[in-house]
Amino acid sequence: MDIKNIPEHELARLREKAKELAGSSTEYQSEYSSLLTRRVNHEPLQYIEEYVPFYSISLKVDERCLIPRPETEFLIELIKDNIKSPNKILDVGTGSGCIALMMKSFFPDSEVTGVDVSEDAIELAKENAKLNSLDVSFFESNLLENVKEKGHDLVIANLPYIPTENLNELDREVIDYEPISALNGGVNGLEVISKLIKEIEDKQYKNINLFLEIDSRKSAETLELLKDWDEVKLFQDLAQKDRYVFAKR
Numbered sequence: 001m002d003i004k005n006i007p008e009h010e011l012a013r014l015r016e017k018a019k020e021l022a023g024s025s026t027e028y029q030s031e032y033s034s035l036l037t038r039r040v041n042h043e044p045l046q047y048i049e050e051y052v053p054f055y056s057i058s059l060k061v062d063e064r065c066l067i068p069r070p071e072t073e074f075l076i077e078l079i080k081d082n083i084k085s086p087n088k089i090l091d092v093g094t095g096s097g098c099i100a101l102m103m104k105s106f107f108p109d110s111e112v113t114g115v116d117v118s119e120d121a122i123e124l125a126k127e128n129a130k131l132n133s134l135d136v137s138f139f140e141s142n143l144l145e146n147v148k149e150k151g152h153d154l155v156i157a158n159l160p161y162i163p164t165e166n167l168n169e170l171d172r173e174v175i176d177y178e179p180i181s182a183l184n185g186g187v188n189g190l191e192v193i194s195k196l197i198k199e200i201e202d203k204q205y206k207n208i209n210l211f212l213e214i215d216s217r218k219s220a221e222t223l224e225l226l227k228d229w230d231e232v233k234l235f236q237d238l239a240q241k242d243r244y245v246f247a248k249r
């Protein structure tokens, strides 16, 4: 990217960050030019700024996690409107911890757990729990492998859903900086999600409300994976694309 292509509102944010980092006015110039270089090299603004607002909390973000997307904020809204006082909540593929932490913030009496296959993401999610003084338990797990407790009545998963063959269509900002394990959904984009559904079925979880964030092009296939569940509903995002699946069993 050329410096000329960085929009003014981004430059203003970079100047703010440089001010925050600089101890003196001489340091300001060198901080600002190093931030500019990072942005010219396509590093996402959110990683440069280090913190992002997410719904009503602030999260630290860096290359250990996917940057939480507005679609996921809308998922939070959807859950809030459709679920009343869950007992035990599990967030699978927690990344920065955004979903699990917001759940704790909405349902302070619920026991909330977040798991991720990435050790780095778990480390960051724990930092975010401290930052927001929210009591959520985070640990490493490949899907449900290390989840020994049962009785979760609300399970939420925003797992990787981009088909491997489409990864090369992503912007450089995403593919060069965000963790590939957060994006790669395997051959048809549904590899990880379908494994989770199968694990829930195999473990015979009962009385569970499941919310999934999905690739809008895969809604029919996702519904098919859930055909034996008692109730299944599709929801659209703000762009009217099929983006969330709710299922109950």
Ligand SMILES: C[S@@+](CC[C@H](N)C(=O)[O-])C[C@H]1O[C@@H](n2cnc3c(N)ncnc32)[C@H](O)[C@@H]1O
Binding pocket: 065, 066, 067, 068, 069, 072, 092, 093, 094, 095, 096, 097, 098, 099, 115, 116, 117, 118, 121, 141, 142, 143, 158, 159, 160, 161, 181, 182, 183, 192
């Ligand atoms: C699309 S990101 C979502 C992160 C966060 N939940 C959010 O909404 O911003 C997917 C996350 O799933 C994790 N993940 C991928 N495969 C997994 C697996 N088999 N078991 C657990 N987590 C997994 C990735 O490490 C990544 O943090």
